[in-house]
Amino acid sequence: MIMMLMQHRQPGTGSRASPDDLSGLDGSSSHLKRRPAVMQAAMLPVIKLHRIDTCPDQDLPKPRRCCCDQCGRGFTSVHNLKIHQRIHTGDRPYSCDECGTKFTQMSHLKTHKRMHTGERPYSCDQCGTKFTTMSTLKTHKRMHTGERPYSCDQCGTKFTQMSHLKTHKRMHTGERPYSCDQCGESFTQMSHLTRHKRMHTGERPYSCDQCGTKFTRMSHLKRHKRMHTGERPYSCDQCGKSFALMSTLKTHRRIHTGERPYSCDQCGESFARMSHLKRHNRMHTGERPFGCDQCGESFTRMSTLKTHRRIHTGERPFGCDQCGESFTEMSTLKTHRRIHTGERPYSCDQCGESFARMSTLKRHRRIHTEEAFWVW
Known part of the structure; x- marks a missing residue:
């Protein structure tokens, strides 16, 4: 009609x-x-x-x-x-x-x-995961089939969801439609804006049910929980070592490949991690941002400050399981254990003598350099 x-x-x-x-x-x-x-x-x-x-x-x-x-x-x-x-x-x-x-x-x-x-009426017939909507189940099944029906007409990257493709296209167009009403920073996704706003409000909606630590992101909470469970779902296909984070696995793989993508613009030295480059740059700038609140001594690393504080507290958290002697640093405990095992991993390339510590090898090498000096 x-x-x-x-x-x-x-x-x-x-x-x-x-x-x-x-x-x-x-x-x-x-x-x-x-x-x-x-x-x-x-x-x-x-x-x-x-x-x-x-x-x-x-x-x-x-x-x-x-x-x-x-x-x-x-x-x-x-x-x-x-x-x-x-x-x-x-x-x-x-x-x-x-x-x-x-x-x-x-x-x-x-x-x-x-x-x-809590109803999830749609379940995957391959892995059993359940979903609240049929559309979410269809998208999930593409993980098993490898189907990526939505492709970018500029770079060819393919996606399992149209929404992911739309978000990806903003990389090419530079579009950032979601802006913060407090600081003006703009984002390509609403979820990124929502997460950003928690910086202003201090909101941490995701809390650990074991220790109570709170987080701004669910992904950070999931990552944190692996500390309690000991889960390490990401393993290296070359040496078998496993990690709690994918990012840590990617960094670890550079040991095998030798890749060092972060280089110092002053001396040219390169590093596998950005954090190592930042730490290295403090050698050039003289920056020591971590200061002791008891004696005022400052350090380039937070880890060094933590170790230093044990001088004031007397804490020795690393104990030898064979003789009971305890230490302020794990590295010192590792070196100590070589007394019991007899391990000497550092050897001189001139005379073949080996040592338990690198510092001892360096001191030993002076014998050869002094000999060469006197022979000349």
Whole structure:
């Protein structure tokens, strides 16, 4: 009926059909006039529709006959168009009775309620992981199949989700649509803005149920929990060593590859980690940002300050399991253990004598250099 109204409406008329438009639908207007007024009102759509030949979205397939007069998007039914127009009007008629969050569609409210009930009706037939929505399950299955249906037309990178592709494209366009109302910094994703705002508010919504430490990110909490569980899910395929963080594994792999991507612009020395480069730069600048609050001595490293503080506290947390002697540093304990094991990992390349400490080897080498001096 709506399509017939659209076809009889003359271009330039309003959104409601006139009595003259209705009179020619079945031969006479008396048949419609005899119907109740409420039914007549229901037959006349209040949403402004475009005729298919004047619809701004010219690429629409023929079944999509209803177009939004604000953005030109087309729909197959007036019902879908009404739902869409809530984006423009801000209307959210469906609200959660537990938290008050409002939605434009009843289906979205039903999905939201599963957060409160814990219901996850859609499960993966390969790994058993459960989800609250079918769309999330479909996206998850691409992890098993390797499917990445959305590709960037500029660099060719492929993604499992359209939203990830849209976010990625902002790298090429430089678009940062989400900005902080306090400091003005802008971001490519709303989630990044939400996370950034916690710097201003001090909010740390994710807390550890074992020690109570709080975090601004869920990922930081997950990483922290591995300290309690001892989980090390990332392992090196060359030596088998495992790590709690992927970033630590990437850094470790540079031991095998020899890669040192961070170089000093003053002396040219290169490092496997950015933190090591920053620490090295303090040699040039003389910066010692970590100061002892008891004696005032300052250091280039926080770890060195922690070790130094044990002089004041008398703490010796590293004990030998063979003789019971304790030390302020782990490195000192490792060196001490060589007394019991007999290990001498540092050997002289001139005479072959080996030593338990590098410092002892350096002192030994002076024998050869002094001999060479006197022979000359």
